Amino acid sequence: MVSLRDINPYLDELTALRHDLHAHPEIGMEEHRTADLVARELERLGIEVHRGVGRTGVVGVLRVGNGEGAIGLRADMDALAMAEANDLPYRSTIPGMMHACGHDGHTTMLLGAARYLVETRRFNGTVNLIFQPGEEGAGGAEAMIADGLFERFPCDSVFGMHNRPGLDVGQYRITPGPAMAGGAFFTVTVEGRGAHGARPEDSIDPVPAVAQITLALQTIVSRNMPPEERAVVSITRLSGGDAFNVIPQTASLGGTIRCFSRALMEKIRERIETVAAHTAEAYGARATVSFRPIFAPLINDKEQAALYADAAAELVGEGAVDRHGAAVMGSEDFSFMTERVPGAYIHVGAGPGRTLHHELYDFNDAVIPYGVALYVSVVERKLAPEAF
Numbered sequence: 209m210v211s212l213r214d215i216n217p218y219l220d221e222l223t224a225l226r227h228d229l230h231a232h233p234e235i236g237m238e239e240h241r242t243a244d245l246v247a248r249e250l251e252r253l254g255i256e257v258h259r260g261v262g263r264t265g266v267v268g269v270l271r272v273g274n275g276e277g278a279i280g281l282r283a284d285m286d287a288l289a290m291a292e293a294n295d296l297p298y299r300s301t302i303p304g305m306m307h308a309c310g311h312d313g314h315t316t317m318l319l320g321a322a323r324y325l326v327e328t329r330r331f332n333g334t335v336n337l338i339f340q341p342g343e344e345g346a347g348g349a350e351a352m353i354a355d356g357l358f359e360r361f362p363c364d365s366v367f368g369m370h371n372r373p374g375l376d377v378g379q380y381r382i383t384p385g386p387a388m389a390g391g392a393f394f395t396v397t398v399e400g401r402g403a404h405g406a407r408p409e410d411s412i413d414p415v416p417a418v419a420q421i422t423l424a425l426q427t428i429v430s431r432n433m434p435p436e437e438r439a440v441v442s443i444t445r446l447s448g449g450d451a452f453n454v455i456p457q458t459a460s461l462g463g464t465i466r467c468f469s470r471a472l473m474e475k476i477r478e479r480i481e482t483v484a485a486h487t488a489e490a491y492g493a494r495a496t497v498s499f500r501p502i503f504a505p506l507i508n509d510k511e512q513a514a515l516y517a518d519a520a521a522e523l524v525g526e527g528a529v530d531r532h533g534a535a536v537m538g539s540e541d542f543s544f545m546t547e548r549v550p551g552a553y554i555h556v557g558a559g560p561g562r563t564l565h566h567e568l569y570d571f572n573d574a575v576i577p578y579g580v581a582l583y584v585s586v587v588e589r590k591l592a593p594e595a596f
């Protein structure tokens with residue numbers, strides 16, 4: 209079984225690779241240089257490479273022995289559209305783009321695992337190395353799935369990870385079952401009849417309707433959700449006319465919802481539509497609702513989560529693994545993969561430092577061995593030679 213110490217010989221090279229990725233960030237679905245670098249690195253290792261899976265996604269296929277088992281390991285590759293405020297030798301060279309979520313580190317760690325697995329070959333079966341584009345709301349996981357990810361590269365199980373500032377380096381946290389919220393964005397547009405601001409009797413004013421709908425939607429969580437469930441409905445945008453003396457023809461509101469099941473997402477959508485339609489109607493106006501699911505709820509398969517935690521405990525000891533972390537309202541599009549294949553997603557401690565998406569964030573290179581060794585450990589467990 210792999211140990212953290214086994215990763216040491218790789219660290220200099222992996223750290224240099226991570227800094228190179230950090231200096232060249234690319235936003236979602238535009239990761240051309242990154243994908244090329246990943247593909248060339250996999251080819252150099254002698255791994256079968258498939259480029260362009262879901263536009264800029266890359267899949268490496270590593271087969272050892274005659275085992276029929278197959279596992280997917282996933283890392284995300286995209287950066288964010290924000291300017292970096294760090295003064296680092298390897299700071300972003302691309303204006304307005306930055307690796308502020310540590311996907312440079314995730315990509316590096318999966319490449320490190322690929323190298324270790326090629327050199328040691330202590331498993332029997334197929335490892336699919338999934339380098340996903342566009343995690344930050346750009347639909348990268350869905351793009352790979354729509355491009356036949358799991359038909360072309362069948363997996364019995366799939367594993368993802370994310371670095372977590374605030375959790376000590378050398379610690380892991382996992383949440384069996386519902387782990388991260390699903391999310392959707394919505395817009396309600398109310399159409400009335402515009403008029404002069406001094407002549408309301410000529411208008412059907414959409415503004416009070418939008419104001420009333422904004423308040424009425426606040427009751428979805430308090431009155432329509434089971435109290436033991438967690439859900440959020442946040443209205444974050446309001447807009448109406450532009451002039452002081454014109455009653456506008458239309459006004460709108462928009463926001464985001466979060467919850468932990470597809471059924472509740474559907475219920476919230478239904479409530480938004482009903483409340484918007486009937487409230488607007490009461491004012492003589494008409495409402496249309498656009499509801500766009502962005503992330504599915506992330507549900508960790510209990511069996512895979514336990515195995516993932518076992519693999520982590522083998523590396524750092526049981527005391528450094530939180531097997532029952534609290535579910536969080538944040539979202540992650542790895543959820544679309546775990547909807548199709550039993551899988552699990554773990555938080556890897558990244559120590560003190562800036563939070564994710566901060567302009568001064570930088571992936572902590574001390575995390576690299578903990579990610580590489582965990583990917584390897586889960587392969588050695590799931591595809592153990594003696595199991596076949």
Ligand SMILES: [Zn+2]
Nearest residue numbers: 309344564565
């Ligand atoms: Zn992020």
Ligand SMILES: [Zn+2]
Nearest residue numbers: 309310311370
């Ligand atoms: Zn991220």
